[in-house]
Amino acid sequence: MERPLTFTQGCRDGLPIFIGYFPTALAFGLVCRDLGLRTWQAILFSVSNFAGSGQFLAASLMGSGALLAELFISVLLINMRYMFMGAELARKLDPTIKGWQRPLIAFGTTDEVFSVAVLNPSPLPAPYLFGLEGISYLGWVSGTATGFLIGMVLPPLLQLAVGVTLYALFTILLTQQVRQKGLKALALAALSGTIHTVLTVVLSVPVGWSFVISMLSATFIGALIIDEEAI
Amino acid sequence: MMNPTVAILISALATIITRLLPYYAGWLERLPRFFAKSLRLLPIAALGPLIFPGVLLDYPDRWWAGLGGIAIASLFAWRKNGMIIPILLSIATTWALLAL
Numbered sequence: 614m615e616r617p618l619t620f621t622q623g624c625r626d627g628l629p630i631f632i633g634y635f636p637t638a639l640a641f642g643l644v645c646r647d648l649g650l651r652t653w654q655a656i657l658f659s660v661s662n663f664a665g666s667g668q669f670l671a672a673s674l675m676g677s678g679a680l681l682a683e684l685f686i687s688v689l690l691i692n693m694r695y696m697f698m699g700a701e702l703a704r705k706l707d708p709t710i711k712g713w714q715r716p717l718i719a720f721g722t723t724d725e726v727f728s729v730a731v732l733n734p735s736p737l738p739a740p741y742l743f744g745l746e747g748i749s750y751l752g753w754v755s756g757t758a759t760g761f762l763i764g765m766v767l768p769p770l771l772q773l774a775v776g777v778t779l780y781a782l783f784t785i786l787l788t789q790q791v792r793q794k795g796l797k798a799l800a801l802a803a804l805s806g807t808i809h810t811v812l813t814v815v816l817s818v819p820v821g822w823s824f825v826i827s828m829l830s831a832t833f834i835g836a837l838i839i840d841e842e843a844i
Numbered sequence: 845m846m847n848p849t850v851a852i853l854i855s856a857l858a859t860i861i862t863r864l865l866p867y868y869a870g871w872l873e874r875l876p877r878f879f880a881k882s883l884r885l886l887p888i889a890a891l892g893p894l895i896f897p898g899v900l901l902d903y904p905d906r907w908w909a910g911l912g913g914i915a916i917a918s919l920f921a922w923r924k925n926g927m928i929i930p931i932l933l934s935i936a937t938t939w940a941l942l943a944l
Contacts, residue, residue, distance in 0.1 A: 636928040661856035671855035688858035699866030774939035780899040781917035781934035788921040806892025831889040
């Protein structure tokens with residue numbers, strides 16, 4: 614028998630996402646604290662963005678003194694995958710979903726929400742998606758606030774050490790990619806990291822532009838070399 | 845540093861554009877394969893410059909402190925899923941290397 618796609622069912626399906634998001638958002642809260650943001654700014658960050666890698670990238674660029682235009686383009690690029698997820702999800706939506714509900718559903722689409730939502734048979738009703746996205750959102754925002762508050766009680770040297778959180782997080786993400794996709798993923802990241810290091814340290818290119826250039830050039834080279842099936 | 849509130853809202857704007865566009869732009873479904881493949885590679889390519897050279901430059905007198913931290917994180921992430929333990933171990937390692 615098919616499961617009824619109710620609000621409650623959406624919350625239930627979103628619970629593993631909540632559990633997954635909470636510790637990651639906790640790390641993000643620590644990063645915000647390390648950046649010198651205020652409590653409400655850290656919460657605003659997660660409330661208004663609700664995007665893991667995009668937020669970590671934005672935080673990293675804010676810390677390195679990039680320009681707003683550099684930040685905008687970098688975040689746009691790293692979040693471009695949402696366009697394809699959105700296009701896929703929009704096709705599966707219940708056609709009776711009202712106009713004002715669509716932007717709300719679009720706002721809550723993350724990698725994890727998308728992968729859970731599209732596993733269901735279409736059409737997807739709005740209450741189910743609101744449950745699924747709502748519980749995930751709650752995990753992300755509450756985790757950020759908790760992480761920030763934990764960061765406030767740490768001694769100074771430990772606060773300095775907490776600065777490594779962002780790098781540790783990116784390293785963990787990279788390690789997971791290498792585990793799943795092999796050494797090609799490592800080679801790709803190493804190539805873009807090397808380009809970025811040369812551009813910023815040797816050639817003194819502003820960090821935000823260098824980030825965009827290194828990310829795009831490595832992606833282009835990677836797409837030329839790596840097989841479709843290998844990704 | 846740029847105004848953090850403005851930066852946060854600019855980042856939100858960039859994110860919202862990517863999420864809303866597919867609901868209003870049908871051409872997205874007809875993009876070439878090369879482009880679609882590139883978009884899958886992009887987040888991996890982003891990780892390199894997010895780690896280097898920042899992890900070394902953030903601790904100018906003790907560059908090995910950050911490096912030690914991410915090495916431990918990578919080692920533990922390789923063996924097991926999950927984020928919080930490798931992150932805590934990474935902070936502890938960097939803390940120890942800074943305190944030495």
